[in-house]
Amino acid sequence: xxxxxxxxxxxxxxxxxxxxxxxxxxxxxxxxxxxxxxxxxxxxxxxxxxxxxxxxxxxxxxxxxxxxxxxxxxxxxxxxxxxxxxxxxxxxxxxxxxxxxxxxxxxxxxxxxxxxxxxx
Numbered sequence: 001x002x003x004x005x006x007x008x009x010x011x012x013x014x015x016x017x018x019x020x021x022x023x024x025x026x027x028x029x030x031x032x033x034x035x036x037x038x039x040x041x042x043x044x045x046x047x048x049x050x051x052x053x054x055x056x057x058x059x060x061x062x063x064x065x066x067x068x069x070x071x072x073x074x075x076x077x078x079x080x081x082x083x084x085x086x087x088x089x090x091x092x093x094x095x096x097x098x099x100x101x102x103x104x105x106x107x108x109x110x111x112x113x114x115x116x117x118x119x120x
Contacts, residue, residue, distance in 0.1 A: 013067070013068055029093070038073050046110060046113035046114075047113070078097075
């Protein structure tokens with residue numbers, strides 16, 4: 001069960017960090033805080049996987065990949081915010097949010113992976 005401890009420690013740091021990003025952006029009609037954490041998280045996960053991969057202890061991988069980045073990023077909030085944009089009549093914003101989140105997220109994860117592999 002020590003694996004749960006590693007995930008919990010990383011998750012606490014990631015969730016607190018995500019909360020701070022939310023506070024920095026404050027309330028707005030476009031979900032910039034969630035977009036930011038998801039794009040940063042995609043890049044950092046790719047970077048760490050490419051750089052350290054499985055060359056570090058399993059507990060550290062769990063703390064960083066599953067805990068920290070899992071707590072920092074959020075698919076559920078992305079899905080809810082997209083739904084809220086659509087329901088509130090902001091379909092154009094919802095489409096921009098969807099396209100940027102998915103396309104930029106995949107691109108940043110791929111770029112992070114390449115960057116990490118070049119550091120290894």
